[in-house]
Amino acid sequence: MRPEVMAEVEALRGVNSVKIKEASEAGKKVVGMYCVFSPQEIAMAAGAITVSLCGTSQVPIEEAEKELPRNLCPLIKSSYGFAITDKCPYFYFSDVLVAETTCDGKKKMYELMAKLKPMHIMNLPQTANSEDSLELWKKEMIYFKEFLEKQFDVEITEEKLRDAIKLMNRERKVMRRLHQLNAHKPAPLSGMDMMLAQWLKGFNVDKEAGIELIERLIKEVEERMEKGIYAFDEKAPRILLTGCPIGSGSEKVLRILEESGASVVALENCTGYKALDVLVDEEKDPITALAEKYLSTPCSCMTNNKGRLDLIERLAKEYQVDGIVDLTWQACHTYNIESFTVKNFAKDVLNLPFLQIETDYSDSDVGQIKVRVEAFLEGIK
Amino acid sequence: MYSVGIDVGSVAAKAVVFDGEGIIAKEIIPTGWSPKETGEKLFNMITSMAGIEKREIKSIVGTGYGRVALSFIDKKVTEITCHGKGAHFIDPNIRTVIDIGGQDSKVIKLDEKGNIVDFLMNDKCAAGTGRFLQVMAHALEIDVSELSQIGEGAVPETISSMCTVFAESEVISLMASGASKESIAAGLLQSVCSKTYTLVSKVGVQEKVFFSGGVSKNSLLRKFLSNKLGVEVFSSELSQYLGAIGAAVIGYRE
Numbered sequence: 001m002r003p004e005v006m007a008e009v010e011a012l013r014g015v016n017s018v019k020i021k022e023a024s025e026a027g028k029k030v031v032g033m034y035c036v037f038s039p040q041e042i043a044m045a046a047g048a049i050t051v052s053l054c055g056t057s058q059v060p061i062e063e064a065e066k067e068l069p070r071n072l073c074p075l076i077k078s079s080y081g082f083a084i085t086d087k088c089p090y091f092y093f094s095d096v097l098v099a100e101t102t103c104d105g106k107k108k109m110y111e112l113m114a115k116l117k118p119m120h121i122m123n124l125p126q127t128a129n130s131e132d133s134l135e136l137w138k139k140e141m142i143y144f145k146e147f148l149e150k151q152f153d154v155e156i157t158e159e160k161l162r163d164a165i166k167l168m169n170r171e172r173k174v175m176r177r178l179h180q181l182n183a184h185k186p187a188p189l190s191g192m193d194m195m196l197a198q199w200l201k202g203f204n205v206d207k208e209a210g211i212e213l214i215e216r217l218i219k220e221v222e223e224r225m226e227k228g229i230y231a232f233d234e235k236a237p238r239i240l241l242t243g244c245p246i247g248s249g250s251e252k253v254l255r256i257l258e259e260s261g262a263s264v265v266a267l268e269n270c271t272g273y274k275a276l277d278v279l280v281d282e283e284k285d286p287i288t289a290l291a292e293k294y295l296s297t298p299c300s301c302m303t304n305n306k307g308r309l310d311l312i313e314r315l316a317k318e319y320q321v322d323g324i325v326d327l328t329w330q331a332c333h334t335y336n337i338e339s340f341t342v343k344n345f346a347k348d349v350l351n352l353p354f355l356q357i358e359t360d361y362s363d364s365d366v367g368q369i370k371v372r373v374e375a376f377l378e379g380i381k
Numbered sequence: 382m383y384s385v386g387i388d389v390g391s392v393a394a395k396a397v398v399f400d401g402e403g404i405i406a407k408e409i410i411p412t413g414w415s416p417k418e419t420g421e422k423l424f425n426m427i428t429s430m431a432g433i434e435k436r437e438i439k440s441i442v443g444t445g446y447g448r449v450a451l452s453f454i455d456k457k458v459t460e461i462t463c464h465g466k467g468a469h470f471i472d473p474n475i476r477t478v479i480d481i482g483g484q485d486s487k488v489i490k491l492d493e494k495g496n497i498v499d500f501l502m503n504d505k506c507a508a509g510t511g512r513f514l515q516v517m518a519h520a521l522e523i524d525v526s527e528l529s530q531i532g533e534g535a536v537p538e539t540i541s542s543m544c545t546v547f548a549e550s551e552v553i554s555l556m557a558s559g560a561s562k563e564s565i566a567a568g569l570l571q572s573v574c575s576k577t578y579t580l581v582s583k584v585g586v587q588e589k590v591f592f593s594g595g596v597s598k599n600s601l602l603r604k605f606l607s608n609k610l611g612v613e614v615f616s617s618e619l620s621q622y623l624g625a626i627g628a629a630v631i632g633y634r635e
Binding site (some may be wrong): 358367368371372374375378379 | 446458459460461462485496497500502504
């Protein structure tokens, strides 16, 4: 049985689609975002609501393929499909969009998307380890701030930025505490529930209410742990899931892993722990602090991306994992290429079994993935 | 006591009876449309062939894509683990298994105990599998079992498409332009060899290399693979039964 609070967590997307309508009609501004590189704090300091628009559903892909190549990552196609079909309330109520020059596929898709709504593109540097990159990224923070000030006719003050930074840090800390519950052996939460809770935070119109809800979830899970109630037993192989982001609708591989008996204890992807690992420095100048935090995101679109290996190593140890699964979306060049590096790192440095699964959002390959996952788990036991 | 291993593949269902020392009976039949009925029929066939009673069987293990349809088995194990155990049983020196069946191809790397160190499967399409060869043989109006013999000694045509549908059109174009059946047959086997070579290289080839699955009966392909990989690729008359053997061995030892 799952924790009771999970039902409330799962209802967040529906509840918030009503809340966002009400807020928008009451004159609140909404900023739609696509990536964990987007500095939510700047939008919040402009008095706006931030929503995550990253597509995780197969449904709008067919429409998207009328304009985009078929051989493109499903995340990009899904995001674009939602935009052109206008079937997502969160896209519908977004006043402006912000996106970054992350991978080539997204960058070019955004050019098409910019025809639909006012869109600001942040020029994300391709490497995080240089002073020049940080200087450029700091400027990009300011350009984004100026864009919002102009669009919404507001002033983003340092004080408002500091308040937003504190609020976002509180959200990160509570989501981090939730994630860390699964460091316990056996894990108290299924990987599916953990993913849902982490992913659904992106829809929270009211961040304070979202934080309070997760605090209640943590409390309930801790009480269950005291009573010895866990999601899996001690023998379930503990898996670290890394690679491309997942959400409701693109949870296929996570679901197959857990249906096959694994306990997915750590989500290294950007739906999970990747965005929570580093907080924004509350002492520094807000723009510098934001630039530093977001630039440190260990994403495969960066060269090099050694930070990802460091994070995998830390999580693998802290969560006592038995194996690593790297999920890469079809035609996601950066993650697919990097998978070879991650594989060698898992095998040679961490001495852990490793499995890469390249797939899309459809169910066409469920049977094949099951065989691979089951064989992988048979090898661990 | 005995154990039974049943491997229900996409094209053929294989079963063996193991007595703890050796394989005392083996049988292979087409899977047909119902893996469930075929599995049951095969089980009855193999037990009567071996002359054993149900109570003498300590364990029945199912594998292959049809394993989920079998209600009478004690345990399901994936074909990857079974091929590993089966290969180790046949020859403990085997470190790499290349298995090409009806709908998938895989490469399995083993340690000295027959445990799986790494494995890789083909992507979701039929490229480089038995089905690919079956469709192409059909286009050439020959049986798939004749490909090897016909292609022997011919200069292979280049078949560049890996997609089964596109490759079929390519074969038809080649025939129209006057290419010989022999050179097309050799070309098709070359193309499967090249696809398999990529898969093997990703895992890393380590001797001794064993070729299993229905496609391993193709001796010309085995020769091509040996040349391309630069090591001898072995096979045996039991190679199609590797999954079933592994299943029976796992069942006996548990």
